[in-house]
Amino acid sequence: MKFLYAAYAATWxxxxxxxxxxxxxxxxxxxxxxxxxxx
Amino acid sequence: xxxxxxxxxxxxxxxxxxxxxxxxAINSMLxxxxxxxxxxxxxxxxxxxxxxxxxxxxxWVAFLFAAVVALNQTWARELRNQVLDALFLAKAxxxxxxxxxxxxxxxxLFIVFYNLRALGPAYQLLIVSxxxxxxxxxxGTFFAAMSLRTRSREIMLPLLLFPISIPALxxxxxxxxxxxxxxxSAKFWIVLLAxxxxxxxxxxxxxxxTVLKAE
Amino acid sequence: xxxxxxxxxxxxxxxxxxxGLYEALIGAPTEQSMGDVQRIFYYHAPSAWTAFxxxxxxxxxxxxxxxxxxxxxxxxxxxxxxxxxxxxxxxxVTGPIWARPVWGIWWTWDIRLTSTLVLWLIYVSYLIxxxxxxxxxxxxxxxxxAIFGALDVPLVYFSIRFFRTQHPQPVIGGEGSxxxxxxxxxxxxxxxxxxxxxxxxxxxxxxxxxxxxVEETEALEALLDSRKAQ
Numbered sequence: 001m002k003f004l005y006a007a008y009a010a011t012w013x014x015x016x017x018x019x020x021x022x023x024x025x026x027x028x029x030x031x032x033x034x035x036x037x038x039x
Numbered sequence: 040x041x042x043x044x045x046x047x048x049x050x051x052x053x054x055x056x057x058x059x060x061x062x063x064a065i066n067s068m069l070x071x072x073x074x075x076x077x078x079x080x081x082x083x084x085x086x087x088x089x090x091x092x093x094x095x096x097x098x099w100v101a102f103l104f105a106a107v108v109a110l111n112q113t114w115a116r117e118l119r120n121q122v123l124d125a126l127f128l129a130k131a132x133x134x135x136x137x138x139x140x141x142x143x144x145x146x147x148l149f150i151v152f153y154n155l156r157a158l159g160p161a162y163q164l165l166i167v168s169x170x171x172x173x174x175x176x177x178x179g180t181f182f183a184a185m186s187l188r189t190r191s192r193e194i195m196l197p198l199l200l201f202p203i204s205i206p207a208l209x210x211x212x213x214x215x216x217x218x219x220x221x222x223x224s225a226k227f228w229i230v231l232l233a234x235x236x237x238x239x240x241x242x243x244x245x246x247x248x249t250v251l252k253a254e
Numbered sequence: 255x256x257x258x259x260x261x262x263x264x265x266x267x268x269x270x271x272x273x274g275l276y277e278a279l280i281g282a283p284t285e286q287s288m289g290d291v292q293r294i295f296y297y298h299a300p301s302a303w304t305a306f307x308x309x310x311x312x313x314x315x316x317x318x319x320x321x322x323x324x325x326x327x328x329x330x331x332x333x334x335x336x337x338x339x340x341x342x343x344x345x346x347v348t349g350p351i352w353a354r355p356v357w358g359i360w361w362t363w364d365i366r367l368t369s370t371l372v373l374w375l376i377y378v379s380y381l382i383x384x385x386x387x388x389x390x391x392x393x394x395x396x397x398x399x400a401i402f403g404a405l406d407v408p409l410v411y412f413s414i415r416f417f418r419t420q421h422p423q424p425v426i427g428g429e430g431s432x433x434x435x436x437x438x439x440x441x442x443x444x445x446x447x448x449x450x451x452x453x454x455x456x457x458x459x460x461x462x463x464x465x466x467x468v469e470e471t472e473a474l475e476a477l478l479d480s481r482k483a484q
Binding site for chain 3: 185189190191199201202203205206207209223227228234235238239242246249250
Binding site: 001003004006007008010011014015018019022025026029032033036039 | 275279289290291293294297298301337340343344347348351352354355450454457458461464465468471472475
């Protein structure tokens with residue numbers, strides 16, 4: 001049933017998107033910290 | 040105690056006088072209300088039979104939009120305040136009167152455009168209007184105060200108000216539809232509206248000074 | 255101890271979710287009326303339970319903030335709201351995907367789905383408020399809004415429930431008692447998602463702490479720079 005797989009896939013796509021967002025923020029923060037340390 | 044009511048009365052009368060004095064504000068709001076009614080009538084053009092069933096919803100969504108315009112002005116002129124609770128009630132009541140006036144203006148227009156006639160107990164419409172309007176206005180005045188401290192405050196007000204108001208809107212629309220169609224009783228919805236009003240009027244009064252004193 | 259807990263929790267999460275997925279797709283019995291589509295339930299329901307739990311945590315944290323003005327409470331409120339909205343989104347997406355093959359329509363005023371939608375709207379407005387308010391008052395404004403949201407929840411529930419008795423609508427989740435084996439599979443997945451939520455919340459918490467530290471440092475630097483310029 002493709003609806004079943006769609007639902008499961010959608011669940012993980014949503015979760016992974018959120019985690020990706022968090023990761024991007026973390027990387028940006030880390031770059032900022034490096035900048036601050038260099039000053 | 041009398042000092043509190045004096046502040047309240049002063050603020051209320053000042054607001055009412057200022058609003059009535061600035062004819063531009065009144066005229067533009069009335070015109071906005073008229074526009075909303077006309078646009079809704081273009082969008083939905085039902086026969087008399089269907090109109091009763093959907094008019095409740097249409098009317099109150101229109102009232103909601105008009106109310107938001109009025110609510111956004113609430114704290115525009117406010118600077119300092121001491122007796123906060125009384126001030127809040129005065130502001131809310133001022134908004135309430137203003138929105139009731141808008142509704143009184145818009146209702147005949149709707150009756151004309153949709154050929155409305157209430158099949159159920161029409162007097163209940165007054166109760167529903169009063170309760171429904173207060174539900175919108177009490178939270179609207181509160182969120183207007185909260186929006187003051189945000190960027191994009193005009194969009195912030197409806198953004199905060201609409202989700203929280205959903206049960207009240209549902210109840211108001213259902214009650215109005217019940218009275219217009221006469222198909223079912225509005226009693227449960229009126230009770231729910233009353234409960235909503237009690238809960239949120241209390242919450243607003245209790246939390247208002249917290250919000251305003253935040254610095 | 256903290257350093258070790260995270261990976262252990264990670265492994266536990268992976269194990270529970272994998273086992274849960276297997277049971278959901280294969281181990282659990284097939285439902286009579288709906289067929290295999292019903293298996294969406296094993297992701298849909300635990301996500302809803304997790305979201306509600308997180309929103310409950312947000313409420314408690316908001317009250318604690320109002321009373322004690324503790325930054326930790328504020329961060330917990332923020333984190334639980336954000337992750338709650340993520341899980342809530344999952345519920346709102348899997349719900350219609352389930353409804354479509356079963357009822358032929360994408361949306362229905364199913365009480366749980368509708369209540370979840372309103373909750374989602376309230377908490378998204380909460381997150382937008384947090385983003386748009388001036389930083390000094392954000393925790394306070396947010397906490398007040400959270401309380402309003404929590405007060406709204408029972409009213410939302412009763413209004414939708416009565417709406418449904420007057421306008422009968424299809425029920426997505428299925429009614430009545432649930433098969434014990436199905437309940438077990440749902441609970442296994444719930445345990446997995448709870449552990450997953452813990453991991454995500456924890457990470458988000460640390461990220462927020464880091465962010466606030468950086469902001470403070472930058473503010474301090476700006477202050478020192480302006481002093482030097484004088």
